Amino acid sequence: xxxxxxxxxxxxxxxxxxxxxxxxxxxxxxxxxxxxxxxxxxxxxxxxxxxxxxxxxxxxxxxxxxxxxxxxxxxxxxxxxxxxxxxxxxxxxxxxxxxxxxxxxxxxxxxxxxxxxxxxxxxxxxxxxxxxxxxxxxxxxxxxxxxxxxxxxxxxxxxxxxxxxxxxxxxxxxxxxxxxxxxxxxxxxxxxxxxxxxxxxxxxxxxxxxxxxxxxxxxxxxxxxxxxxxxxxxxxxxxxxxxxxxxxxxxxxxxxxxxxxxxxxxxxxxxxxxxxxxxxxxxxxxxxxxxxxxxxxxxxxxxxxxxxxxxxxxxxxxxxxxxxxxxxxxxxxxxxxxx
Amino acid sequence: xxxxxxxxxxxxxxxxxxxxxxxxxxxxxxxxxxxxxxxxxxxxxxxxxxxxxxxxxxxxxxxxxxxxxxxxxxxxxxxxxxxxxxxxxxxxxxxxxxxxxxxxxxxxxxxxxxxxxxxxxxxxxxxxxxxxxxxxxxxxxxxxxxxxxxxxxxxxxxxxxxxxxxxxxxxxxxxxxxxxxxxxxxxxxxxxxxxxxxxxxxxxxxxxxxxxxxxxxxxxxxxxxxxxxxxxxxxxxxxxxxxxxxxxxxxxxxxxxxxxxxxxxxxxxxxxxxxxxxxxxxxxxxxxxxxxxxxxxxxxxxxxxxxxxxxxxxxxxxxxxxxxxxxxxxxxx
Numbered sequence: 001x002x003x004x005x006x007x008x009x010x011x012x013x014x015x016x017x018x019x020x021x022x023x024x025x026x027x028x029x030x031x032x033x034x035x036x037x038x039x040x041x042x043x044x045x046x047x048x049x050x051x052x053x054x055x056x057x058x059x060x061x062x063x064x065x066x067x068x069x070x071x072x073x074x075x076x077x078x079x080x081x082x083x084x085x086x087x088x089x090x091x092x093x094x095x096x097x098x099x100x101x102x103x104x105x106x107x108x109x110x111x112x113x114x115x116x117x118x119x120x121x122x123x124x125x126x127x128x129x130x131x132x133x134x135x136x137x138x139x140x141x142x143x144x145x146x147x148x149x150x151x152x153x154x155x156x157x158x159x160x161x162x163x164x165x166x167x168x169x170x171x172x173x174x175x176x177x178x179x180x181x182x183x184x185x186x187x188x189x190x191x192x193x194x195x196x197x198x199x200x201x202x203x204x205x206x207x208x209x210x211x212x213x214x215x216x217x218x219x220x221x222x223x224x225x226x227x228x229x230x231x232x233x234x235x236x237x238x239x240x241x242x243x244x245x246x247x248x249x250x251x252x253x254x255x256x257x258x259x260x261x262x263x264x265x266x267x268x269x270x271x272x273x274x275x276x277x278x279x280x281x282x283x284x285x286x287x288x289x290x291x292x293x294x295x296x297x298x299x300x301x302x303x304x305x306x307x308x309x310x311x312x313x314x315x316x317x318x319x320x321x322x323x324x325x326x327x328x329x330x331x332x333x334x335x336x337x338x339x
Numbered sequence: 340x341x342x343x344x345x346x347x348x349x350x351x352x353x354x355x356x357x358x359x360x361x362x363x364x365x366x367x368x369x370x371x372x373x374x375x376x377x378x379x380x381x382x383x384x385x386x387x388x389x390x391x392x393x394x395x396x397x398x399x400x401x402x403x404x405x406x407x408x409x410x411x412x413x414x415x416x417x418x419x420x421x422x423x424x425x426x427x428x429x430x431x432x433x434x435x436x437x438x439x440x441x442x443x444x445x446x447x448x449x450x451x452x453x454x455x456x457x458x459x460x461x462x463x464x465x466x467x468x469x470x471x472x473x474x475x476x477x478x479x480x481x482x483x484x485x486x487x488x489x490x491x492x493x494x495x496x497x498x499x500x501x502x503x504x505x506x507x508x509x510x511x512x513x514x515x516x517x518x519x520x521x522x523x524x525x526x527x528x529x530x531x532x533x534x535x536x537x538x539x540x541x542x543x544x545x546x547x548x549x550x551x552x553x554x555x556x557x558x559x560x561x562x563x564x565x566x567x568x569x570x571x572x573x574x575x576x577x578x579x580x581x582x583x584x585x586x587x588x589x590x591x592x593x594x595x596x597x598x599x600x601x602x603x604x605x606x607x608x609x610x611x612x613x614x615x616x617x618x619x620x621x622x623x624x625x626x627x628x629x630x631x632x633x634x635x636x637x638x639x640x641x642x643x644x645x646x647x648x649x650x651x652x653x654x655x656x657x658x659x660x661x662x663x664x665x666x667x668x669x670x671x672x
Contacts, residue, residue, distance in 0.1 A: 081413075110450070111449075111450065111452075112448060112449050112450035112452070113450035113451065114450075115447055115448055115449070115450050116448045116449055116450065120448045120449065122445075122448075122449040122450075122452065122453075124449065124452045124453050125452070129416060129453075130445065130448075130449055130453075132440070132441065134436055134440050137436055137437070137440055137441060138441075139409070140405050140406045140408065140409020140410065140412070140413070140436075140437050140441075141409045141412050141413040141416065141437065141441050142409070142413060143406055143409050143410045143413055144409055144410040144411055144412050144413020144414040144415070144416065144417070144421070145413035145414070145416060145417055146413070147410050147413065147414050148413065148414040148416075148417035148418070148419050149417070151369070151395060151396075151414075151419070152417075152419075170405060171405045171406065171409070171436065171437075174401070174403035174404075174405050174406035174409075175403075175405075175406045175409060177401055177403065177406070178400065178401055178403055178406045178410065181401065333485075335446070335447055335451050336446070336447050336485045336486055337446070337486070337488070337509075337510050338446055338454035338455075338456070338509035338510050339509065
């Protein structure tokens with residue numbers, strides 16, 4: 001039976017109902033993770049500027065609601081696969097900040113023992129099956145992960161993240177078609193920050209919303225305000241339920257914005273400072289704090305305590321990670337192949 | 340190989356038997372690719388497997404080589420043991436991102452915390468009139484990617500034993516199946532057996548000259564050896580069977596004995612695996628035993644042409660090996 005494709009208009013705000021349905025600890029968890037992501041990215045940038053980082057980095061400041069709102073819907077044993085701008089997903093999936101910071105710094109004690117770095121943080125044991133640095137490259141792999149879940153009759157699901165630019169890759173098309181045909185337990189999430197390096201989405205695709213692409217795979221597509229953590233939560237939860245019940249994938253387009261450049265080499269020649277400032281006013285963290293306080297879920301003091309706890313955790317992680325040992329170049333060949 | 344083996348089956352049947360036996364043993368093994376189910380595979384390798392194993396484990400796919408490779412990579416990351424069939428090795432160009440950037444690298448890149456146990460079965464080689472986009476031998480590309488193993492069997496016996504070893508291996512293994520070998524018959528035991536990947540085999544012993552050949556070049560080299568034996572030239576044919584990891588010992592030993600090395604492969608000469616084999620000898624103790632320069636006999640540096648005469652001329656044939664070996668055997672004497 002063919003699934004009728006449902007393309008919804010942009011969901012502007014998350015439902016107020018969720019605020020009262022979700023446990024207090026869950027909402028606190030969400031806010032604290034968002035703050036941790038923000039502070040982690042700022043710390044990463046600071047360490048870079050101080051010359052303590054060897055490689056490049058892709059910061060997700062401004063996009064915290066997308067990773068947290070989606071991963072908040074998961075069970076702890078569910079899985080994610082993501083991309084080069086992946087610090088947010090990694091933190092939301094429960095990574096240890098110190099081990100993660102160690103990886104960013106290329107230390108032996110990092111998640112990938114310093115072999116992966118910022119673009120390839122994976123926490124396999126924690127259900128984070130890794131970040132790929134080739135745009136769209138994780139999407140075909142996610143077909144196989146979800147296929148394995150289906151063949152083993154598992155009730156786990158996979159969230160597969162990619163950016164707006166990835167949806168112009170051939171691998172996106174092949175993979176969504178295959179996953180849809182086989183009704184695989186995966187939710188495709190587009191972290192739409194509107195720019196593929198310097199190219200605005202409007203210059204590289206002739207559609208209004210990326211979610212419209214779902215139509216060609218016969219799956220539901222939805223564009224949500226990716227700066228509203230509750231809107232993201234609601235949309236992804238619905239897609240999760242569809243995936244978990246064997247009905248197949250969905251495409252959720254989380255419309256947001258990256259405040260920083262694409263990577264360390266970016267001089268922001270393709271956008272105005274006015275545009276960046278406008279989006280800073282839509283800060284997802286400030287917005288969520290306000291929602292929580294306005295609805296009397298939390299006091300301002302509680303909200304700021306969570307924020308402060310996040311900052312302290314990131315500061316401590318960096319402090320400890322900087323003291324970790326460098327990996328040794330000896331016997332690297334022995335690690336290439338599994339025994 | 341046991342001399343008692345009486346049963347003869349084709350290379351193609353040996354591959355099917357290897358996959359079927361592994362699938363009976365381990366439910367995590369499955370076959371995925373274009374037209375592998377009802378059609379039985381473009382060359383008939385998986386004929387009848389759908390009936391035994393069902394459509395979930397003998398899985399027909401859309402024509403999507405990138406997603407097929409991704410499906411295999413992801414399933415392998417989860418611990419399953421997919422066998423991916425690409426219809427022609429040439430189409431691996433479309434799968435390459437998944438194979439080279441994902442499958443080959445995940446283990447190392449993620450700090451050794453995962454493994455990717457998968458097999459990529461790839462019908463390779465020319466001789467069928469399929470022209471430039473359905474006839475390539477791309478082993479040299481993949482040998483240059485740390486994280487992938489490359490196997491190229493030349494007999495039905497080796498095809499079965501090496502495929503079983505490849506399925507049980509915990510890494511991505513590119514398994515080259517030469518299309519002209521599919522119908523070749525040879526003795527193959529019915530019971531399951533595996534051949535260690537890093538194990539070259541001396542296919543024929545001789546004292547005068549070593550030919551290192553793999554895939555289709557092995558039967559051609561053996562035929563050439565028979566012809567030259569009538570002229571009193573005794574050729575040793577060494578089949579590496581697995582290009583990566585390479586059993587250099589067997590090759591070095593043979594060349595140390597004969598003092599002459601001819602390398603034969605079908606892929607184009609420039610940048611071909613023959614250069615690697617030559618370098619292995621050049622920097623080994625066998626170098627001191629060389630009585631003549633190392634010679635490479637490989638494909639000409641052209642895309643495979645359609646016309647029968649041109650196609651034949653593009654890659655080494657038996658008569659080319661005979662001529663090259665005869666000349667090398669006499670060189671410096």
